[in-house]
Amino acid sequence: MKKTNQLIHDVISTAKKHGVIHLDSENERYDGKTLTVNGKDLVNFGSYSYLGLEIDERLKIAAKEAIDKYGIQHPSTRAYFSSPLYKELEGHFEKMFHAPVVLSTCLTTGHDGILPVVIEEGDAIILDQQVHASVQRPARALQLDGITVEIVRHNSMSDLKKNSKN
Numbered sequence: 384m385k386k387t388n389q390l391i392h393d394v395i396s397t398a399k400k401h402g403v404i405h406l407d408s409e410n411e412r413y414d415g416k417t418l419t420v421n422g423k424d425l426v427n428f429g430s431y432s433y434l435g436l437e438i439d440e441r442l443k444i445a446a447k448e449a450i451d452k453y454g455i456q457h458p459s460t461r462a463y464f465s466s467p468l469y470k471e472l473e474g475h476f477e478k479m480f481h482a483p484v485v486l487s488t489c490l491t492t493g494h495d496g497i498l499p500v501v502i503e504e505g506d507a508i509i510l511d512q513q514v515h516a517s518v519q520r521p522a523r524a525l526q527l528d529g530i531t532v533e534i535v536r537h538n539s540m541s542d543l544k545k546n547s548k549n
Contacts, residue, residue: 387512414438461488491517499525507531509543 398404402421409419415438418427436442449468457466469486476484487493498521502508508522512534526532535542 391512457488490515494518495521498522502530504529507533509533509535511535511537513537 395404406418406420409422410417415430415432415435416427418425453466453468457468459465461469473484473486476486487496494515494517498518502525508525508530510519510522510532522530522532
């Protein structure tokens with residue numbers, strides 16, 4: 384584990400030294416395509432916004448209306464008290480997917496709640512070494528229950544193929 388931690392530290396330090404990570408945007412408005420970093424306008428290839436929903440005017444207007452009605456967050460766990468917006472949105476997704484849907488308020492709680500439900504005895508989990516920590520933590524917890532968890536080098540198809548044969 385010490386070697387892995389050192390490797391991760393070295394990769395992050397090198398990337399930071401070369402100015403490719405831990406950057407701050409200078410934009411006052413985000414257009415979904417470009418970022419200004421160190422005075423240079425750059426195309427943003429690091430976004431995981433595949434649909435551009437965060438800049439869709441219809442969604443921005445609807446979000447502002449929802450904030451006016453309900454505030455900026457729902458101050459309760461869904462197990463106790465749920466905002467009417469969840470039920471409405473889940474209904475739309477259920478129509479779309481023709482299946483029951485439960486929405487999570489954030490990525491971490493979604494992974495914590497879903498992975499233990501969908502992973503069963505006899506299954507194995509293969510994780511990319513750079514997968515989000517919110518996936519790694521419940522996977523490690525499932526390992527305590529006897530689920531095999533393997534980590535492969537980032538984007539290494541050869542490691543993935545080796546693990547798929549085991």
